[in-house]
Amino acid sequence: MKIKSLFFKVPEPKLKTIKNVTVYISEKYSEIIIAPIFKDTIGGYSYEQEVCEKLELNTSYEKIGETIKVNFNKFDIKENKKEKHNKSDWPAFKLSREKTITGFEKYYKRFSISGVNEYNTILTIETISNNLHEIELTTSISFHCDNTELGKRIMKLFNSEVCYKSNI
Template sequence: MKIRSLIFKVPEPELKVVKSLSVYISEKYSEIILAPQSKDSKAGYSFEQEECEVIDLKSSAEIIGEAVKRNFNKFNIAENKSVSGKMADWPALKASKEKTKIGFKKNYVRLYISGVNEYNYSLNIETVFNYPAGIELTTTIAAKSENVNMGNRILKIFYSDICERRK
């Protein structure tokens, strides 16, 4: 008796990855730059995508929240083809009204948004002040929260009164 061989192919696992987004806010220029992230498929590091979205800081919380969600979901896995190392090629700097890295760092505050885990059901929003004291603010919000709640959370953490005090 001959037994037929069964061809069984194990299904490919769906790639789960923690998504991320950089948000740069400037009161001087009254703008928010949303820089979606990509993860390099070979090296595994994250980098900003070429296309950044710029919205007005005075936009409603609804519009800000909608833009954050839209750009967070632009996260992808891709090969970084623009590895030149030049600051002038930095997508957020190109999208800004600043011409130098020093001016950009002086006039824009960076918030970093990332999924809590690979399912991205909840998002961490954290400040990136890099103060010597090492104090940063972090808040967590559901990814499916209302746009107005997301926008309000971004604005609250941006307008929080945390500052470096020198003696």
Template sequence: MKIKSITFSPQEPKLKIIKNVFVYISEKHEQIIVTPFYKEPNQGYRYSQEECEVLKIDSSYDLIGEAIKRNIQKFDIKEYDAKRSSKKDGYTAFHVSKEKSMRGFEKNYTLIDVSGLTDRNNTFRIQTRLGFINRLEITSTISAHCDNAELGKLVMKMFNSEIVERK
């Protein structure tokens, strides 16, 4: 008797999108802002959603990782509302921050981008650009199915990276 070989392939997602959130961290203001995004279907650009999640900087790694995963699942496709401000000060993270100017926001908050590595979003790519002379970028990856504490610890480790110029 001959048995046919059956191969299974996973279903293709209807829309292939890479989800992402921005995580802004400030030691000065002792807060973490997690900002989910929308993707504009016609133009393809991303813009921040109306609601951000704000945590204390001394929150547990588990709580930080949970907030990141929860907000990355809020990623959605939505047409851009022309009534929203397109200027930099239209960012919702800036409005929930404790800064009075965009310049102060950019100076006192470190941006960490957490996004899917592929359109399946099974792996997160975490990257940050440190505000030093040569604008060094640090990138790491982690499974999207990792413990919340592992994700939170990796994000905070990247934030706390100390890279100095050597003479």
């Protein structure tokens, strides 16, 4: 009779990381651009994936929330092969209708959506403002919330006075 070894190796957990996605909303062009993110394996910095999604500004809250969740789950860890990074290669900018980087940064409000911890069950939505006062808003919501609630939450931030009026 053979006796099995009492020593065994505990399986390593899969790598868990905090995911994120960037959302750009333009009232001028009446569109929303959702950019999934890669995290570089070597440098640890984040950068936008080449394929972004575009929605009309009047899209239903449910569709906005669903699209954000789908793109949030496209987050991946991948080595960035590009040696040189030009702002003109910015995937969200290339998908936009704006002709200049300055115009893009002026007419598209940027929101960062990221997980709170490595399980990504709670999402934090932050405004990234370009105004002089540097006032930013942050809100949290469950990843498992109704898609409509997520869509409403991001549109409430977009329509807030701080984001809406950059000349306060």
